[in-house]
Structures are given as C-alpha cells and as structure tokens.
Amino acid sequence: MTRRPPTAVDHFDALSAVVDLVRSGRARTRPELGAVSMLGRTVISQRVDQAIDLGLLEDAETGPSSGGRPSRQLRFNAGCGLVLTAVLGAAALDVAVTDLDARVQEHRHVEWSIARGPEETLAALDGHFAELLAGRSDVPLWAVTVGVPGPVEFSTGRPSQPPIMPGWDGFDIRGRLQQRYRVPVWVDNDANLLALGEARAAGAADEDMIFVKVGTGIGAGIVNEGRIRRGSKGAAGDIGHARVLEDNQVMCRCGRTGCLEALAGGWALARDAVTAVHEGRSRYLADVHREHGEITPADIGRGVTLGDAWCMTAVARSAERIGSVMATLVNFYNPACLVFGGGALTVGEPFLRVIEHAVRSRSLPLAASGLVIRGSGLGELGGVVGGAHLAVEALLSADAMAAWTPQGSPAGVEPGRLLVGV
Numbered sequence: 001m002t003r004r005p006p007t008a009v010d011h012f013d014a015l016s017a018v019v020d021l022v023r024s025g026r027a028r029t030r031p032e033l034g035a036v037s038m039l040g041r042t043v044i045s046q047r048v049d050q051a052i053d054l055g056l057l058e059d060a061e062t063g064p065s066s067g068g069r070p071s072r073q074l075r076f077n078a079g080c081g082l083v084l085t086a087v088l089g090a091a092a093l094d095v096a097v098t099d100l101d102a103r104v105q106e107h108r109h110v111e112w113s114i115a116r117g118p119e120e121t122l123a124a125l126d127g128h129f130a131e132l133l134a135g136r137s138d139v140p141l142w143a144v145t146v147g148v149p150g151p152v153e154f155s156t157g158r159p160s161q162p163p164i165m166p167g168w169d170g171f172d173i174r175g176r177l178q179q180r181y182r183v184p185v186w187v188d189n190d191a192n193l194l195a196l197g198e199a200r201a202a203g204a205a206d207e208d209m210i211f212v213k214v215g216t217g218i219g220a221g222i223v224n225e226g227r228i229r230r231g232s233k234g235a236a237g238d239i240g241h242a243r244v245l246e247d248n249q250v251m252c253r254c255g256r257t258g259c260l261e262a263l264a265g266g267w268a269l270a271r272d273a274v275t276a277v278h279e280g281r282s283r284y285l286a287d288v289h290r291e292h293g294e295i296t297p298a299d300i301g302r303g304v305t306l307g308d309a310w311c312m313t314a315v316a317r318s319a320e321r322i323g324s325v326m327a328t329l330v331n332f333y334n335p336a337c338l339v340f341g342g343g344a345l346t347v348g349e350p351f352l353r354v355i356e357h358a359v360r361s362r363s364l365p366l367a368a369s370g371l372v373i374r375g376s377g378l379g380e381l382g383g384v385v386g387g388a389h390l391a392v393e394a395l396l397s398a399d400a401m402a403a404w405t406p407q408g409s410p411a412g413v414e415p416g417r418l419l420v421g422v
Contacts, residue, residue: 018047021033054405055080090149093128094381097129101392110128112124126180148189149165158174160233189219190383191220200385201382211339211340212341240259240265273311282309323357338359339376
C-alpha cells in the first residue's frame, strides 16, 4: 500500500476536498468552495484547475449574480470513468456498469448458484462484464467491486469462513479480478453494499442505519455516521446466524442449530413449504412443486401477493422472528432507520407491518422514538449502486489521488499502488 509523501499532504487533501464538495453539491462555484472549505483563493484556483485537467470537474453554466460579476459554476464530470460492480447472492447475481456518480448505465439480474464455486462464478462474471463494457471503449474503466453473501476480510478481499459459500473460504477474489482488469478492486459483504447504496440514495451521509437483507439468507449492513462498520474480522451484521431457538433439531446451513436464518430465511421457508405440500396445506405450492419440482423463496413471495394462506402465515412468522432480533439491535445501537430489502420475502406492507409491530413492542421507548422503519427504495439495484459508491469514494480520497493522479486515471496505475481500503 503506497502512502503519499508528507510534503504532499495539503496538496492532495485540498484536491480531494474540492472534488468532493462539487460532486456532493455542497459547493457549485469557486467562491462557494472557499467559503465551505476555508481554503485560500489561490489554493482553490489551483486545485480546481488540476481537477479540470484530470477530467474530474468541468465548467458549467454561469451562476446567479449576487451584485457583482456572476461566478462560473462547476460540475462533477461523472462520465469520465466507469465502474463495473456486481453482487453475488446465494441463488442469483446482479451485474452493472455505472458512471462515477453511481448512476447505472446498464444492469442485468441472472439466476446463479454461489455454490458453483469461485472459478466458475468468476468466469461467468467476466462474461457479463465484457458484455457490459462492449461499446464503451471510449471511457476508461476505473474500478471493479464485488459483493458476496458472507463475511469478508476487507483488507484482503477474501471471503472469511462464509457459511453458504462452499469452496470460497480464503479465495483471492480481489487478486483474480485485479489481474484480469488491471484496476483497483474492492470486495465486501453484500449487505454492506446494500446499506451503503441505500444511505447514499437517501442523502443520509451522516445517518445511523441498519439495512437488513432478507432473501435466501439473512444479513445486515451497519451504517454509522455515513460509514460502513465491518467489525474486526468482517463479521459485523451477520445476524442470520444468531441463535434464537434452543432446539437442536433446527439445523442451519452453517452447521449450528437454532439460527435465525434456519427459522426465518428464504431457504428455511422453502424447506417448510415442501412439508406443507406433502401435508396438503397449500394448493398453490402444490401446483408450483408439481410443475417445477422445487419451491423457491420467490415462489413463496408470489404466494403472498396471490393471497395463499400458508405463504402469508409463513412470511408473517418470519417477519416476527426477524423483528424480535432487530428490537434487541435497536436497543443496543439506537439507529435512526431500519431498512428492509434484498429478497423476495420482503413483500411490501404486510411484511413491514409485522416487522414494525415486533420491533416497537419489544424495544425500549427511548430507543424506538423517532425510528423510521421502511422498505428499500433501490430494490435489486441497491448493491451495485453501493458498490460503485464504495469504489469512487475511495478513489477520490486524498491518499488514492496521490497515487493515481500523476498517471491521469486509476486505469493507468498498478493496482497494488492504490489505497484499497475505506
């Protein structure tokens, strides 16, 4: 990891601050930059000129006059680079290409089992990335981000004992992708990327939030003052494997018993749905099972929208169990917002009503006061948007800019020279 020399501290801190202020919209003109950043006029002028030379900023229209000569406005040139971003779930993957403002240029959702292993999965990912980049050769690739459904050692980009990812433990995802694309690569837990995407989309850079992904499995991303909190080993937010039932008969995929995921996760409901079919408790599920030979969490979600009694009861029971665990976390962390999404079981208002009742009835009144409980506003785009924000915010930090700006873009720098953590 390369650090900028001490003599360059002020230079790159100022450059990073100027670009960030314009990108975030907190300052639009050179005078506004001076007022907000407290940097001198000469420094502002030099750093703006440098950012324009790098293609990061550009002059826009003239701003309104305040009595003197109107100031020329600045804008962030989000189109000067691309980010490839993917989220690998237990049973599907989302892949996208974005600009430097995390605006999705193209996206695809593909059914895919993470259990097929790293080599086959990353080869498939390469194919999708190549198709997304086709026709965009005039814009350089700046970064790649990948989210996976398990704990990640963030400093190395390697999965760390992931319960539902056979063959992935310790696999060098970052190294494999850096060798292939020759740009910086970040690998993170999928719930963390979902949480970051949601926080940025809501404009809540300083909000305390917990994002709960309820899909095939269950996980959470924790946002504190606008930053993801991953814990010392990358396991923060792994609530799906919290033990909630003292029953050795309820076996989880992680090998332990009584886990929340084994009772309320999508795979657990699909398991119970097969039993319901054999017992004749759902004609809808029986038809699905007869036609496809299996039942998926998405089938149960559709059953809720169709009014199937077994599906509605099962999802409500799942929501209540998840809400009970979240009430404990609300008392512990006191977040401003709980956001639910990431899977077929978060089927709108019925799910959220049960969650909210469970949380508020079990939380301390003070901890739940003012608490917002809502569904995701980004849907299946949340993770890829969060991944793009993760990469761009890191690349526009002072340390990273010190490494890549002499070459003009991150694509022209050896990946190992860039700051890879945020």
